[in-house]
Amino acid sequence: EQADLTFGYEYLGAGAASLSGLAKSKSDFVKRLKAAKNPAIIIGAGALGRADGGAIVKAAADLAKAFGMTWNVLHTAASRVGGLDLGFIPGEGGKTAVQMAAKGALDVLFLMGADEIDVTASDAFTVYMGTHGDAGAHKADVILPGAAYTEKDGLYVNTEGRVQMGQRAVFPKGEGREDWSILRALSDRLGATLPYDTLAQLRAKLFADHPTFGRIDYAPGAVASAIDLSGIAAAGAATDAPLLSGVRTFHLTNPIARASVTMAECAAVAADASKIAAE
Structure with a gap:
C-alpha cells in the first residue's frame, strides 16, 4: 500500500495490473528505466502461480522487450532451473505434481527430495529418497537415505542460468548415499542398468547430452527479445490483487x-x- 516512507518515491501500484501499459508510460520511473545500463526484470514464483500468471508474464515481457531488459525467473527450489534446462517437465499427456499426488492417480510414487508437495491424499506405493526425515518421508513405504548438499559433489543452476559446482564437505551419515549412486543401483535391480558406474562417467554423459552444464560459472544471459513466450497462455488481464511472496x-x-x-x-x-x- 502507498504510505508515508519519510522520503520521496514514486508509487507504481501494488497489484500486477500496474505492469500493464507501463512501457508506454511517461512517468519518472520509465525515464530512469530507459537511461539504465543493463536493466533486468525478475519474475517471482508468487506471480507465476496466480490465476492471472499468464497475463503477468505477457505484461512483464512487453516491458522487458521495450527496454531491452534481461529476463529472469526467481524460483523457490534450488534444483528447478537445472531441471528445466534438462527438460524435466511432464511430457505429452503427462501429469502435474498436484495431479500425481491425487488419490488413485498412480500405482507407485517416487519422491526425490520432494517435501514441499502435499501427498497425503495419495494411495500409491511411495518411495522417498532424501534427508532429514521431512514431510515426504512421513508418507513413504520405503525410505532411501540420500546425501545433503554438504555431503556430495553437485552441479546447481542459479536464476540467471549460471552453472555452479558444489563440493562435498563431509561424508553422508549412516546409510546415506549420493543420489546418483542410489538411482544407479535401482536401475540395476530393475533390469534397466544405467550406462555409468562413476560420477565422472555420469557427468561426461550429462555434458554430452546437455553441453551448457559443462560451462561452469558462465551466465548465458537471457535478453527478453530473444525469448519465445508464445506458448504461455495469457487469457484475460492481470488483476489488481496484491503481488505476494510465495514464501x-x-x-x-x-x-x-x-x-x-x-x-x-x-x-x-x-x-x-x-x-x-x-x-
Whole structure:
C-alpha cells in the first residue's frame, strides 16, 4: 500500500495490473528505466502461480522487450532451473505434481527430495529418497537415505542460468548415499542398468547430452527479445490483487532448515515480530 516512507518515491501500484501499459508510460520511473545500463526484470514464483500468471508474464515481457531488459525467473527450489534446462517437465499427456499426488492417480510414487508437495491424499506405493526425515518421508513405504548438499559433489543452476559446482564437505551419515549412486543401483535391480558406474562417467554423459552444464560459472544471459513466450497462455488481464511472496515462512523453506532448532527459533521470533508490527 502507498504510505508515508519519510522520503520521496514514486508509487507504481501494488497489484500486477500496474505492469500493464507501463512501457508506454511517461512517468519518472520509465525515464530512469530507459537511461539504465543493463536493466533486468525478475519474475517471482508468487506471480507465476496466480490465476492471472499468464497475463503477468505477457505484461512483464512487453516491458522487458521495450527496454531491452534481461529476463529472469526467481524460483523457490534450488534444483528447478537445472531441471528445466534438462527438460524435466511432464511430457505429452503427462501429469502435474498436484495431479500425481491425487488419490488413485498412480500405482507407485517416487519422491526425490520432494517435501514441499502435499501427498497425503495419495494411495500409491511411495518411495522417498532424501534427508532429514521431512514431510515426504512421513508418507513413504520405503525410505532411501540420500546425501545433503554438504555431503556430495553437485552441479546447481542459479536464476540467471549460471552453472555452479558444489563440493562435498563431509561424508553422508549412516546409510546415506549420493543420489546418483542410489538411482544407479535401482536401475540395476530393475533390469534397466544405467550406462555409468562413476560420477565422472555420469557427468561426461550429462555434458554430452546437455553441453551448457559443462560451462561452469558462465551466465548465458537471457535478453527478453530473444525469448519465445508464445506458448504461455495469457487469457484475460492481470488483476489488481496484491503481488505476494510465495514464501510464507522464510526460515523454514527446506528440510535442513526445518530440522534446525536455531531456525525454528528464528521463525518463532519473526512471527512474533509480524504480530507486533500488525498491532
